[in-house]
Amino acid sequence: MKRQVPLVLCFVFGIAMIFTQFSPHSFSQGIYEEVIRWALIIGPFALVLATVTLIQTHTARIRRRTEHWQYSFVVFAGLIVMVLIGIFLKPQNPMFEWLYNNVQLPMDATMFSLLAFFIASAAYRAFRARTFEASLLLITALIVMMGNVPVGDLLSNDTASKARQWILDNPNLSARRGIILGVSLGVISQSIRIILGIERSYLGGGD
Amino acid sequence: MPNIDRRIVFILVALAVIIPMLLSVNLPVSVSEPTQKFYDYVEALPAGSTIMIAFDYGPSSLAELNPMAKALLKQCFDRDIRVIAITLVVDAPTLANALIQEVAAEKEAVEGEDYVFLGFRPGPVQVILGMGIDIASVYDTDYNGTAISEIPMMQNITNYDQIDLLVDFASSDTIESWIIYANDRYNQQIAAGVTGVIIAQMFPYLQTGQLVGLLSGILGAAEYENLVGAPAKGMQWINVESFVHLLIVILVIIGNITYFIYRTREG
Amino acid sequence: MDFWSLIGIWVAAFLTLSIYSVLYRDNPFYRFAEHLFVGVSVGYGIVLSVYQGLVPFALKPLWETVTTGAPEGFIKLIPICIGLLFFARLSPRHTWLIRYPIAILIGYGSGIAIPNVLRANIFEQTRGTIAPFAEIAAGTLSGWGVVEAILMVAGVICTLTYFFFSVEHRGPVKWLSKVGIAFLMIGFGSAFGNTVMGRVALLIQRVDFLLGDWLRIIS
Incomplete structure (x- = not known):
């Protein structure tokens, strides 16, 4: 269940996407379109990973009192303010846009201009x-x-x-x-290895 | 060999930007072939054509890509070319929406008839492929929540078959995804405006025709503003850029001269 | 200019200068701005991912299925449930469950990549390398164009030779590889020259903001 099922899922979806692209038959195209819809639906949930990782990193910094740990509160403050305003008032709200235009945008642009x-x-x-x-x-x-x-x-x-x-x-x-x-030859060979279950690093460690 | 404090270099760079900006230097800009190709392709589109513009960049790249996006939007609205705007980048929607609204207001373009901003959807490859099947299956509403079925200009648009040109303003590998999945699989014509970092890697695609035109960073923006006849930030900034490039070239030459002098002395 | 726009410009100017202060040395202003940037960016990303991702692809279909009870809506519940497995990351005992959606996305991504990358990046690029020779044969390319066509083929072959590690780089292979390195260096030099242009443009934009929008010294 923990390793074999993901390997089978990876194989099935990989093979399905390869074969359906070569067959114009309506059944094959139906599968192709359905898999793309599935990917569109599953994809957005991946944001949980990034968010949890960030929260865990900064929580650990605060707990361990590492150097400059106090600034992790600033991370949380920025995050919470944006999320609260954005979720309750929607991204098109002028207050959310104000924060983007006058806080996020200048910092992002300036950070990269340091280069x-x-x-x-x-x-x-x-x-x-x-x-x-x-x-x-x-x-x-x-x-x-x-x-x-x-x-x-x-x-x-x-x-x-x-x-x-x-x-x-x-x-x-x-x-x-x-x-x-x-690079493309590398991508193709790596993709084949992933589909065939030879490359399994995406499963991570553990059993 | 001796090294000067790097903060002196920082001050020189800052001065090389500030002084020309205060003096408003204005040197002529010639037009390169990839920019001309881009412009000619858009000019050849008849009125009523549809261009899809992907604003695939965030605030960290707006300096290079906003000016060219503005110039293209002006050209489109002037020529009655309809614009469908989208983004594959999560930190772009507010920025892209503001830019489109600004140019639309200037050109008196009507939302829903001349242009529409559909917003962001996560998962670049599946979004590109999904729109090849049916744009409405990916974007059921525009950015403001209006159902796509209620937007007049979207009535006869199902997928890439009705899009005459796709323009990707890109700061990352989204442009390669567009080429691989939209151009190759759906035969969608693509032009690109890219940041300096990825200009060099676009040329193989330009030679094969997988890209019909290319705008190269702030230089491409200045060239396009020149062609469209609407000089703005691109033209202004490429002139300022001249002085910083000159400074860096001089610094490299001085660095190398001192290096060779010291190497000769030390045998 | 209204009050909030004015405040916005001052906030943006303060944050811009806070970040530039690191050019002198690391300091609390920079650290504050740096951390605020991380938090605000992730917060913005969460909001947009929810409203432009989860809502249209998961929550809306889920709501429609629940309210209408249409049978076709239940098919959409399968990928939604698979997507929900990402939340297993929150429970150490059940973290392994996120392998399911990851495996589907990776399998799908690999499957979709193989034929498309093969066509767009291998066949098309190879065709592009050979195409000028068809023009030479047809007599539409001559003179300097012929030299450039030969240079292009030579460059591609030599660059690929440099990346070809299955044989030892000795004799002719070594020389081809050395020429390949020369081409690569020119490629990287081009990238560096263009990168300088890009990075400087970012700086110019910020200075334009400070001198124009904030200090109003330039128009």
Whole structure:
């Protein structure tokens, strides 16, 4: 019950999705559509996992009095306020939207914009032409960076944007295609292993 | 080799943004081929066509994607192209809804007739595949709760067969899901506007025609604003961006010169 | 501008500056904003997942089935019950039950991926690599285009060779692999150049907010 049934379910749903995609018969298409509906219904419940994990992590921090444990109360405060207002007043409510626009949005945008500072600092400290390969990476990055902005064209008489486009369209395309092919073969082989029950890590530990 | 305090670099970066912003620098922006292809495809659609726009980005990417989304919406409303907006990203609905309402108000587009925002549904792959069967099976109401059967512009729309172009504004791998499941399985034409991080990986799909056009980050936004004839934040910000890129290039060059000097000295 | 919009701008500016304060060094303002961000984001995610996920896909059909008693509605109860097994995570003794919905979603996802990834990412990408040669044969591609077509095939083969670990990288394989690394480096360089553009754009947007919406120095 604990391991065999999930393996069987995984196999049945996996095989069903493969075969029904190759058969235009109405019975086969009926199964295909029904499985997609099932996935649509089951999927949203997965949010329980993320929420429980977050709550457990911060509850443990408070209980163990780890460093900066007091801030876990801030996590709970933000979470509870958003959930209470959102659930009772709905997401379209102006108060919920106000919190999103003036609290969540600026923090999210700012948090990621910090990377602009760190990327500039890292570029100065670590971006070195130590080897041939590193030099290729560095030169390409500089060309693309200058080709991405109007001042690059101004300084190079329109060469920068053309060089950038050529790099993206040619050597970059080849490298990316190689990666896509490699990753996709990996995805397919892993999917086959999952369906056949060879790969079982998704079952987690325990019996 | 000596390293300056990284906070000095931080200050330089901040100044490289603030000063050009105060001076309102305005350099011309040329248009790249993937942007031109995107624009031409939309321009070739007859009035009354339907575009589905997926706002697959949250606040962390709005700087790059909001300007291009605005420019596209303006183009659509100007040309009487109907817009069905959705999102596969949980933190996007409020942001996307506000953006659509803003442009719609500016262009006097009517909700339910010229555009509709269907909102978010979890599970990207099943949402994409589900809409291939029947959009109403995934979205039975729009974002505000109006039944899809009561929305005038949705009356003759069942699935991708009635969608002339799908545009994904993406900050993550949703664009690959759209390509794999909507383009390949349902033959849906797709164009994309993506963040800087994933621009490079889009080019194989552009060459095969799996993408009919591509807007590349804030540069793509500026180019599109240029094409649509509505210069706004994209044009303004790409000019500011110039100075930060120049600064980073100079920092890299200085870093390398000092590195080689020290390496030579130390033998 | 109304009162709440004004307050909103000041709150947003305070939180923006609190996060930027970490650039000087770690401090309570940053830690406060960082933790608030986590809580608010998850809270927003829960609300949207409930109203845009659980309500239309589970609660509404459940309610309709209960009120109308339509037999076809009961079929929908099966996936709803399977989905409810995610709540088994709350009870340590019954946690294993979440394997059922996970197994269904993973099995479904794997099954759906195999044929579609094969077609979109293997066949289409291979076709794209060879297609220019059909143009060369038809005489529609010449000159520099031929060079680019050859470069593309060479790049793809060399990159794949680098990832091919079933043979030892010696002799010709080693050289092909080295060329593959060169292509990869150009690919990563392109990604870095574009990433810089992306990250800087985020910063510009925040500065635009601070100077424009908050301080009103720029229009």
